[in-house]
Amino acid sequence: MTINVSRRGFLAGSVAGTTALLVGVNAKGVLTAGSTAAAATTDLNPFVKIDGNGTVTVIIKHFEMGQGTTTGLATLVAEELDANWDKVQTDFAPADDKRYANLFFGGQGTGGSTSIANSYMQYREAGAAARDLLVRAAAQSWGVDASSISIEDGMLKSGDNSGHFGEFVAIAITLEAVEKPAIKTPDQFKLIGSDKLHRKDNTSKTDGTAIFAMDVNLPGMIYAAIIRSPKFGGTVVSFDDTDAKEVGGFIAAQVLPNKAGVVAFGKNTWSAFQARDALSVEWDFSAAETRSTDALIADHKSLLDAPQYNLGKEITAQTVAPVLDGAANTIDAEFSFPFLAHAPLESLNCTIEPTENGVRLHDGCQFPSLTRPTLAAILGLEPSQVEIKTLYAGGSFGRRASPTADYNAEAAMAFAVSGRKVPVKLVWSREDDIKGGYYRPMAAHRAKVGLDADGKVIGWDHRVAVKSIMKGSPMEPMTVHDGIDHTSAEGVAGGLYSIPNQAIGLSDFQTEVPILWWRSVGHTHTAFAMESLMDMVATQTGQDPIDMRLSMLDPAAPNPARMIEAIKLVREISGWKKGDKRGFACHYSFNTCVAVVADITVEDTSVHVNKLFMAVECGVAINPDVIRAQMEGGAGYALSAIYRNEITLTDGEVDQYNFPDYELLRNSEMPEVEVAIVPSNNAPTGVGEPGVPPTGPAVANAIFAQTGKRIMDLPMSKAGFDFM
Numbered sequence: 233m234t235i236n237v238s239r240r241g242f243l244a245g246s247v248a249g250t251t252a253l254l255v256g257v258n259a260k261g262v263l264t265a266g267s268t269a270a271a272a273t274t275d276l277n278p279f280v281k282i283d284g285n286g287t288v289t290v291i292i293k294h295f296e297m298g299q300g301t302t303t304g305l306a307t308l309v310a311e312e313l314d315a316n317w318d319k320v321q322t323d324f325a326p327a328d329d330k331r332y333a334n335l336f337f338g339g340q341g342t343g344g345s346t347s348i349a350n351s352y353m354q355y356r357e358a359g360a361a362a363r364d365l366l367v368r369a370a371a372q373s374w375g376v377d378a379s380s381i382s383i384e385d386g387m388l389k390s391g392d393n394s395g396h397f398g399e400f401v402a403i404a405i406t407l408e409a410v411e412k413p414a415i416k417t418p419d420q421f422k423l424i425g426s427d428k429l430h431r432k433d434n435t436s437k438t439d440g441t442a443i444f445a446m447d448v449n450l451p452g453m454i455y456a457a458i459i460r461s462p463k464f465g466g467t468v469v470s471f472d473d474t475d476a477k478e479v480g481g482f483i484a485a486q487v488l489p490n491k492a493g494v495v496a497f498g499k500n501t502w503s504a505f506q507a508r509d510a511l512s513v514e515w516d517f518s519a520a521e522t523r524s525t526d527a528l529i530a531d532h533k534s535l536l537d538a539p540q541y542n543l544g545k546e547i548t549a550q551t552v553a554p555v556l557d558g559a560a561n562t563i564d565a566e567f568s569f570p571f572l573a574h575a576p577l578e579s580l581n582c583t584i585e586p587t588e589n590g591v592r593l594h595d596g597c598q599f600p601s602l603t604r605p606t607l608a609a610i611l612g613l614e615p616s617q618v619e620i621k622t623l624y625a626g627g628s629f630g631r632r633a634s635p636t637a638d639y640n641a642e643a644a645m646a647f648a649v650s651g652r653k654v655p656v657k658l659v660w661s662r663e664d665d666i667k668g669g670y671y672r673p674m675a676a677h678r679a680k681v682g683l684d685a686d687g688k689v690i691g692w693d694h695r696v697a698v699k700s701i702m703k704g705s706p707m708e709p710m711t712v713h714d715g716i717d718h719t720s721a722e723g724v725a726g727g728l729y730s731i732p733n734q735a736i737g738l739s740d741f742q743t744e745v746p747i748l749w750w751r752s753v754g755h756t757h758t759a760f761a762m763e764s765l766m767d768m769v770a771t772q773t774g775q776d777p778i779d780m781r782l783s784m785l786d787p788a789a790p791n792p793a794r795m796i797e798a799i800k801l802v803r804e805i806s807g808w809k810k811g812d813k814r815g816f817a818c819h820y821s822f823n824t825c826v827a828v829v830a831d832i833t834v835e836d837t838s839v840h841v842n843k844l845f846m847a848v849e850c851g852v853a854i855n856p857d858v859i860r861a862q863m864e865g866g867a868g869y870a871l872s873a874i875y876r877n878e879i880t881l882t883d884g885e886v887d888q889y890n891f892p893d894y895e896l897l898r899n900s901e902m903p904e905v906e907v908a909i910v911p912s913n914n915a916p917t918g919v920g921e922p923g924v925p926p927t928g929p930a931v932a933n934a935i936f937a938q939t940g941k942r943i944m945d946l947p948m949s950k951a952g953f954d955f956m
Contacts, residue, residue: 345918539737578626590617596625815934866923
């Protein structure tokens, strides 16, 4: 994969010296087209590039961390072009906040399971516009009517005339693109929905030619490793590098400009790590977090007594109280959720090198719109002077998209204090990230559910305490309204169930522990609480868990109707029957409906999840195999977290350090997963995250069905269970 960085360099180097047809959008977001040479001097930024040999290159505006964006976006273009899939390749887009913006965010970035959803029409229309240009060019070349031309596998045909895409590029670049090209109807799809397409990154990731940020090795490059405060919020007072000077390959050590740590430079990663570990640092902990986990949990729960915010507007805990007092039966529950690390397999790293005009960042960059201005501010540059060379990332789960662009900012500070003359590669160790990274926030829930004499829910008081992820971040204007961070309670608020008299209270917890969106954000804890409570209602009232949920979904409402379809499908493929000792859960997140049935075996305190049945309604299935992979991966990620994962603190310092005590799921622990996709022609919705939320409660509900033990505090190992 060839990945160019600056816009001009990207366009100039895109076709190896030949003229190519480029189709994309201009500064106003209008579809336009032109040649490579013309685009370099105009405001055209391409989504599609077709060169003289007929190769189609799809410009990917979202980075690839394994979730399949390169394949998905290429599919959309190739479908509308009727291209030969084997002659379609991909490049990552240069950093450009306007032309390559995430249409849901307003800036360039990947996250929130939005890549395909926000790009669906944009890439299809770009492909359709390119097709239209080629057809008109061929019609002109052959002297035939455009309506007589057909395209199949990248070949245009009309009567005895035939030719590949590249043969018509020279004429196509002289034509004007239509602003609203005709796109295919679902019955015409050949590639969208196909199970036969191989992923575009399969070959390079298999043969080792795929380039990740960790693979970058530039001439004259030095390496940087940072010792950070062992307590969050601590700052450097002084340091001694006497022992570090004894390390072979050690270059120098400097305090970071923000005093958050000391950077050690070395001639290779090992020397940088060894020198960093040999530093003696005096810290100021006066503003640091010093509480231990038990105190943090207790302080979260104390906030549940009097929530700061009310999400139910006119329905409050006070108005619901009389309803609950008069209920025939009530259910009371309290849940706690730990901090969690993201733990991507490729540890954080990036490289900054000087250029004639500024700097170039080599990174699996998830949010260029956050990274560019951050680096520019630190280095005293304009954002336009910061180039980003986007590479593959070995996972993220949200970690590479911190609002502060934290590891990119550290690299910029390290580059600044190094003298700015040679490339600097910053590498985090696994211990760095687990002991001092960003975490899924700790959370506490308390709920009281009232039932009438017929077992119907008549009132629900639900309270959440969690540190706000969005407040103070660039995402705040989109997600925080009236002081309420709606991601903190998403999944309780905005759920699909018809719940009368539901009061939702929220309190913002305060701590110096840095927190961040983690795969499925607030749904990571709200789904577990809600689906456990729904199971408790079913148990209390003697109802089948699936039938009860169906009774609380309105089939006349669009999204509840979609969830009904997912539930019915998972009931069918799992063979669910009333009275089964199995677990069920469903959840709506990122505009997608997922329903899960869990089959488990329990022997004494040992639990094995044998099989998960998952049904997903995510709109049109662009790449069914990618969807299944994301559901399977989401389930595995969820199981890894709920079994035994937690980040705990002692006097403000993280206890865990690496995979021996922050354990990933073993192969032997991964169940068989059967995924069914609800057929749909609706616009696509999220896929990367929605598989995570319902998996945990489905397993917890299965454990209750077999043991009678309700798990309210995660990880599940706290309840005395082992997993095999």
